[in-house]
Amino acid sequence: MxxxxxxxxxxxxxxxxxxxxxxxxxxxxxxxxxxxxxxxxxxxxxxxxxxxxxxxxxxxxxxxxxxxxxxxxxxxxxxxxxxxxxxxxxxxxxxxxxxxxxxxxxxxxxxxxxxxxxxxxxxxxxxxxxxxxxxxxxxxxxxxxxxxxxxxxxxxxxxxEIPSMHQLVIASHNAGKVAEFKTLLAPLGIEVLSLSDLNINSEAEETGLTFVENALLKARHIAEITQLPTLADDSGLVVDALGGAPGIYSARYSPEKTDAANNALLLKNLAETGDTERRAHFKCVLVLLQPANDPVPIISEGEVYGTILDAPSGENGFGYDPLFFFPPLNKSFAEVTPDEKNRNSHRGKALMDLIAKLNQRFG
Missing domain, CATH: 3.30.70.560 (7,8-Dihydro-6-hydroxymethylpterin-pyrophosphokinase HPPK)
Structure with missing residues (x-):
């Protein structure tokens, strides 16, 4: 009861x-x-x-x-x-x-x-x-x-409340990412807006060579359009045996740029290396701008370590989640619950780092 x-x-x-x-x-x-x-x-x-x-x-x-x-x-x-x-x-x-x-x-x-x-x-x-x-x-x-x-x-x-942040735009068209951010930011009482909510189809060209550079490009591009506080992330899977690939190219690793095609190409390329340890980590960089010309953006990072499975497992999550095995939970990221993922993921850790920095700036 x-x-x-x-x-x-x-x-x-x-x-x-x-x-x-x-x-x-x-x-x-x-x-x-x-x-x-x-x-x-x-x-x-x-x-x-x-x-x-x-x-x-x-x-x-x-x-x-x-x-x-x-x-x-x-x-x-x-x-x-x-x-x-x-x-x-x-x-x-x-x-x-x-x-x-x-x-x-x-x-x-x-x-x-x-x-x-x-x-x-x-x-x-x-x-x-x-x-x-x-x-x-x-x-x-x-x-x-x-x-x-x-x-x-x-x-x-x-x-x-965080000054001038009653609304926050998530600079992403990825519905999975936006949903995770809405859940993670809910306790702050901030209205989280997606690009779809604002009918924005424009995207920044990701010409940076690092996660930080690409996150900054995305945040500035959307903040200039909306004139609202904007949070952008650049995240990806880093596989040791592939020299850090797919890395910043995670979302567009395969020619098709779909989750299924990206996962299939990752398994193919990893098999060709002969690597048996299959070590990998997810990395997320968050950039918060208030406003678009913010001279001191808040930048936070989060990482989570695991291994790559031989085949996809699980129905939850998105991206490479079905292939990423997380030893502390003995599951792939596609097998964990949303709460489990938010508490353990690279994105959740980066957001906790961001919250700590917000507290230092505005606390």
């Missing part, structure tokens, strides 16, 4: 934006958690000793876990983010509080439900109201009514 749960997450150390978005991905990936909704990000003043401001969010979800098992799962995520508990109300890389679990009330040494201090904290109530405006407490008190006694705290809570 599935149960409604409300969580509060906060972070103020080691790139808080990165910590929160990474935690969101880990929560969504749990096999006994579903229907995850995430609030906007809020910058809030800390409680306790002098320390940096926090970024806070609220999450609602459905789970088949018991309250204590859910608490254990959330504490494991905290620990994976190197959370320490040396100072009460001190700074932390990640804090996950279990606020509500249906109408259950618990009062034990390990867990109290509802959370004993949620009614005292506007930085908990405000994000939760955004995604659950009709929510009530177990005693039938409305969540909205809890804000009135906390009005003096509201001046310390501010919606966090």
């Amino acid at each position: 599935s149960h409604f749960v409300a969580l509060s997450l906060g972070a103020n150390l080691n790139n808080p934006l990165y910590q929160l978005i990474s935690a969101i991905g880990e929560i969504k990936a749990h096999p006994e958690i579903s229907s995850v909704s995430v609030s906007s990000f809020y910058r809030t003043k800390p409680i306790g000793p002098a320390q940096p401001d926090f970024l806070n969010i609220a999450i609602t979800l459905q789970t088949t876990l018991s309250p204590l098992d859910l608490l254990t799962a959330m504490q494991a995520i905290e620990e994976s983010h190197l959370r320490t508990r040396t100072l009460r109300w001190g700074p932390r890389t990640l804090d996950i509080d279990l606020l509500l679990y249906e109408d259950v009330t618990i009062d034990t040494k390990r867990l109290t439900l509802p959370h004993p201090r949620m009614q005292e904290r506007a930085f908990v109530i405000v994000p939760l109201l955004e995604i659950a405006p009709t929510l009530t407490m177990p005693d039938s008190t409305s969540l909205q009514s809890l804000l009135s006694p906390l009005s003096d705290q509201l001046t310390d809570i501010h919606l966090w």
Whole structure:
């Protein structure tokens, strides 16, 4: 049986934006958690000793876990983010509080439900109201009514957003890439626009000799057309035995320039080398421009290592995913779930690097 749960997450150390978005991905990936909704990000003043401001969010979800098992799962995520508990109300890389679990009330040494201090904290109530405006407490008190006694705290809570980035154009006609970016960027509350959404058929000529050069060319070309913040990626498969090929030519490796033809040519060329290790890695470079003439574009990179299979395996993904075997999951990238891929892929890693750099620039 599935149960409604409300969580509060906060972070103020080691790139808080990165910590929160990474935690969101880990929560969504749990096999006994579903229907995850995430609030906007809020910058809030800390409680306790002098320390940096926090970024806070609220999450609602459905789970088949018991309250204590859910608490254990959330504490494991905290620990994976190197959370320490040396100072009460001190700074932390990640804090996950279990606020509500249906109408259950618990009062034990390990867990109290509802959370004993949620009614005292506007930085908990405000994000939760955004995604659950009709929510009530177990005693039938409305969540909205809890804000009135906390009005003096509201001046310390501010919606966090990346300046001038309410919309972001993905400079790609690849539907698979655009879908991945929409999923990965959803927690930031940014409206992601594809070239199809804007009826743009134009493409930059990829004359660069590196992933970075081509990503810059694509980003500038589309940003000049749209005059909107633009994110471009150049990514590809790098196979050791082929001297790094297909590399920057991954999407146009074969004369037909289709996934099936590219995969077939890769297998043919790799077989001719006699290589048995078949080592390879995916590489992704992201370039973010705000605006088109941005003198300091944000550039991030991500890589993921594996081997090339003898034949395609799996129905998910796109490009070379059916041939790329990822040892940590013991599957090809076409066999993993979208959540698994987003948490482990070169594109997901590059985006996490980008988010960390956004936090440094705008945090």
